[in-house]
Amino acid sequence: MPAVSQPYILAIDQGTSSTRAILLSLEGSIIAKTQQSVDIQCPQNGWVEQDPEAIWQSVVGTIKTLLQKTGIAAAQIAGIGISNQRETTLIWDKQSGQTLYPAIVWQDRRTHAECQRLVDQGYEPIVQDKTGLLLDPYFSATKIAWILNHIPDAKTKAQAGQLAFGTVDSFLLWRLTQGSVHATDVTNASRTLLCDLQRKVWDEELLALFDIPVEILPEIKANQYHFGNTHPSLFDGAIPIVGMMGDQQAAAFGQGCFHAGDVKSTYGTGCFMLAHTGTEIIPSRHRLLSTINYQLNDTYAYGLEGSIFVAGATMQWLRDAVHMIHDASDSASLAKTVPDNGGVYLVPAFTGLGAPYWDPLARGAILGLTRDSTQAHIVRAGLEAVAYQTKDLLSAMQEDGCEIKGLRVDGGMANNDWLIQFLADILHLPVIRPKQVETSVLGAAYLAGITLGCYQLPAGLPDIWQEADAFNPALSLELRERWCQGWRKAIARIAE
Numbered sequence: 310m311p312a313v314s315q316p317y318i319l320a321i322d323q324g325t326s327s328t329r330a331i332l333l334s335l336e337g338s339i340i341a342k343t344q345q346s347v348d349i350q351c352p353q354n355g356w357v358e359q360d361p362e363a364i365w366q367s368v369v370g371t372i373k374t375l376l377q378k379t380g381i382a383a384a385q386i387a388g389i390g391i392s393n394q395r396e397t398t399l400i401w402d403k404q405s406g407q408t409l410y411p412a413i414v415w416q417d418r419r420t421h422a423e424c425q426r427l428v429d430q431g432y433e434p435i436v437q438d439k440t441g442l443l444l445d446p447y448f449s450a451t452k453i454a455w456i457l458n459h460i461p462d463a464k465t466k467a468q469a470g471q472l473a474f475g476t477v478d479s480f481l482l483w484r485l486t487q488g489s490v491h492a493t494d495v496t497n498a499s500r501t502l503l504c505d506l507q508r509k510v511w512d513e514e515l516l517a518l519f520d521i522p523v524e525i526l527p528e529i530k531a532n533q534y535h536f537g538n539t540h541p542s543l544f545d546g547a548i549p550i551v552g553m554m555g556d557q558q559a560a561a562f563g564q565g566c567f568h569a570g571d572v573k574s575t576y577g578t579g580c581f582m583l584a585h586t587g588t589e590i591i592p593s594r595h596r597l598l599s600t601i602n603y604q605l606n607d608t609y610a611y612g613l614e615g616s617i618f619v620a621g622a623t624m625q626w627l628r629d630a631v632h633m634i635h636d637a638s639d640s641a642s643l644a645k646t647v648p649d650n651g652g653v654y655l656v657p658a659f660t661g662l663g664a665p666y667w668d669p670l671a672r673g674a675i676l677g678l679t680r681d682s683t684q685a686h687i688v689r690a691g692l693e694a695v696a697y698q699t700k701d702l703l704s705a706m707q708e709d710g711c712e713i714k715g716l717r718v719d720g721g722m723a724n725n726d727w728l729i730q731f732l733a734d735i736l737h738l739p740v741i742r743p744k745q746v747e748t749s750v751l752g753a754a755y756l757a758g759i760t761l762g763c764y765q766l767p768a769g770l771p772d773i774w775q776e777a778d779a780f781n782p783a784l785s786l787e788l789r790e791r792w793c794q795g796w797r798k799a800i801a802r803i804a805e
Contacts, residue, residue, distance in 0.1 A: 322750035355418035383546030390757030392559035420451035441599030450502035552756035563748030576722030615702030654799035734784035
């Protein structure tokens with residue numbers, strides 16, 4: 310390890326429902342960690358927004374809390390790594406730094422009609438070939454266009470170079486450097502529908518298709534890069550920002566997925582399965598997403614990804630909207646009280662269905678209810694839906710040519726033993742859970758350490774990732790197939 314005068318690395322994970330921060334020693338020991346929640350607003354059906362200032366304050370707050378809690382000064386931190394919720398879209402005034410509109414979150418579906426118009430006009434094959442993505446409201450481009458077209462004078466100001474677009478990484482970088490740096494990394498850029506996946510540049514044809522001025526776009530950089538320094542006034546000293554990466558790629562990084570065939574699945578608000586596919590882009594024949602896993606200097610790794618819009622959010626709905634559970638942890642104990650789901654299937658399409666269906670108009674449903682159905686059956690069905698959707702993704706990946714021998718899981722729901730065992734049973738694969746299940750922030754820390762020259766990929770990474778539990782399939786194949794068939798029937802009832 311090279312001599313680094315500052316002995317600590319700070320990592321931030323700005324997620325959809327919360328912001329996490331950890332402080333590591335250069336040897337990889339976690340010194341301290343903290344977390345702050347971030348609210349979500351749903352002002353209309355299918356609309357999902359967040360207050361940009363709340364996002365910003367959660368990041369500043371978690372950093373300050375860590376420094377105060379540990380007594381460590383900014384001058385002792387060698388660098389910061391950032392991971393972030395992807396696709397969430399912000400536009401701000403370059404002069405004032407104020408956003409024009411709330412952050413439009415990745416789950417938002419308001420631009421479905423525009424996406425469908427472009428699909429009907431035959432543009433999806435072109436878009437998929439260039440970006441590896443599909444025409445869906447999930448991604449940033451139509452969100453950008455919506456803001457520019459709905460805020461007075463926004464399009465004129467954008468064309469004049471007075472506005473800046475960014476996903477959350479760019480927004481935080483702009484704020485942390487007090488407007489001196491407008492940049493993004495390749496993983497976040499690759500989720501906008503505007504970046505050519507082969508050339509890693511903003512594509513003129515796509516910008517014209519979505520009518521987005523190039524003047525508002527950030528520079529695209531590698532993940533391993535010195536993006537700039539925090540302004541000294543924020544934390545009583547400047548700290549180098551030495552790595553940025555979208556949260557799902559960061560989770561794969563934190564899970565040690567560095568070889569073709571390595572697969573991780575993160576269970577947070579949504580569920581995201583990401584497979585490492587090596588140094589070549591694999592186009593999906595089953596409506597998965599081709600994406601960039603990471604760029605370290607001139608080395609690229611690609612992946613196939615499937616995204617489920619609602620996973621942990623189902624437990625939030627059961628808790629907050631219909632009051633079937635008091636706490637998310639209650640779901641496992643309730644699920645254990647019944648031998649099966651009693652024929653009940655909950656399809657949590659609250660904001661449409663993601664991969665491999667991509668049906669933004671689908672809506673959630675509970676099917677198979679009888680007079681014998683209980684609260685426990687419905688809660689169990691909500692947990693089971695996470696596993697069934699994961700199986701849909703895994704099957705699509707295998708059919709696209711990925712050889713998968715096991716699955717690494719992380720995220721808050723990975724702490725649910727009942728769910729992870731059911732997942733192993735339905736996938737008929739071993740499922741590995743690490744000791745540190747919040748791996749996005751860990752991946753950001755690894756990335757910062759690599760940029761600083763402290764770590765080498767992969768053998769020289771600190772031994773933070775450790776297997777905690779291995780869950781092996783125990784369900785009979787006959788019962789597994791019967792339950793999966795029930796899920797397929799339920800999906801068929803609501804998906805186009």
